[in-house]
Amino acid sequence: MKTLIIIPAYNEEGSIVRVIQDINEHAPEADIVVVNDGSTDRTEALALAAGAHVLTMPFNVGIGGGMQTGYMYARNNGYDVAIQMDADGQHAAEELPKLISRASEFDLVIGSRFVEETSFRSSVMRRIGIIFFSKLVTLVTRQKFTDTTSGFRAAGKKVIALYSDYYPMDYPEVESIVYLIRKGCKITEVATEMRARETGRSSITPLKSVYYMIKVTLAVLMSATRQHKPKAGEMG
Amino acid sequence: MTIYFLSVILSFLFLVIVFELVRLQKLKEQYSLLWILFGVILFIISLNVKFIEALASWLGVKYAPAMLFLFGLLFCFAFILHLTMVVTKLSNQVLRLTQELTIRKEKESRHGQND
Numbered sequence: 001m002k003t004l005i006i007i008p009a010y011n012e013e014g015s016i017v018r019v020i021q022d023i024n025e026h027a028p029e030a031d032i033v034v035v036n037d038g039s040t041d042r043t044e045a046l047a048l049a050a051g052a053h054v055l056t057m058p059f060n061v062g063i064g065g066g067m068q069t070g071y072m073y074a075r076n077n078g079y080d081v082a083i084q085m086d087a088d089g090q091h092a093a094e095e096l097p098k099l100i101s102r103a104s105e106f107d108l109v110i111g112s113r114f115v116e117e118t119s120f121r122s123s124v125m126r127r128i129g130i131i132f133f134s135k136l137v138t139l140v141t142r143q144k145f146t147d148t149t150s151g152f153r154a155a156g157k158k159v160i161a162l163y164s165d166y167y168p169m170d171y172p173e174v175e176s177i178v179y180l181i182r183k184g185c186k187i188t189e190v191a192t193e194m195r196a197r198e199t200g201r202s203s204i205t206p207l208k209s210v211y212y213m214i215k216v217t218l219a220v221l222m223s224a225t226r227q228h229k230p231k232a233g234e235m236g
Numbered sequence: 237m238t239i240y241f242l243s244v245i246l247s248f249l250f251l252v253i254v255f256e257l258v259r260l261q262k263l264k265e266q267y268s269l270l271w272i273l274f275g276v277i278l279f280i281i282s283l284n285v286k287f288i289e290a291l292a293s294w295l296g297v298k299y300a301p302a303m304l305f306l307f308g309l310l311f312c313f314a315f316i317l318h319l320t321m322v323v324t325k326l327s328n329q330v331l332r333l334t335q336e337l338t339i340r341k342e343k344e345s346r347h348g349q350n351d
Contacts, residue, residue, distance in 0.1 A: 055342050061334055069335045076339060169331075 003030040004079040006070030009087035013041040020050040022093035037066040064169035071163040091152040095192040099154040107185035111152035111192035140224040141181040175219040243282035251275040
């Protein structure tokens, strides 16, 4: 199976090399593409030197646009499986074989976390968010989910094509699940360990988290009622 | 010169400016349609004030010019909504272009290395 690992990165020079080395160690057969989303540091040079392919966006387009570029790259190059992974090292490369092994039976395999980082405040806020969105998605899709905000996922050919067509622009994780369910995809979760982030900080501040909750809830509800039909020349 | 005469001139001028902008290709036809509609309505109202007064008394509005503000405001909302739809479409298209360009650039640089 031709496998691609997509790593969206924005100013991740502190961790990107470790992440690539870990992947090479635990999933040596997989190709790696780093989507360098307008970084102003040495992310691009370091990723290239570490042996990854690098897609450098001319300016910052945000996580959704960057991730979708990775899926388009996977589609264009005929990959069977595309795995998205964070550049900050919180997704453990040891878990990659687990995701890849389930990817032949399911359209999307989500790595669900057991272990949470222990910083009290972010952990409480985050836990509330994780439970809320999992309940919401479970309600809307009538399928049980425990970790809809996880960005550690393996996508099969069908999902690669669907995500190349449409991918939510900001805070995409939750809505992108509902979109796939509406398209009749089979999704499963597997338990994966997650580490506390090695460098950098979460992009979600308290004020942003309020916006995040409202925006994602709206997006999920809209997505649940939508027939996705991309029009010519733009995304649906 | 009364305010009625002035508003006839102003709304006529407004229509002329809109048409001129379209003619000079400073304004796309599709976006000019709403402005032309607005200009024509403005022109009709200023030609015949009785119209707006009749409408006001029919709707139970005591101060007839308030009708103008109401419709002016509604028109602005409609046009701004239309504009944000245009912005959404444009940003989707710009993103697509950026993505296609990025993928193409990477392909080119890889081929460059192989030669």
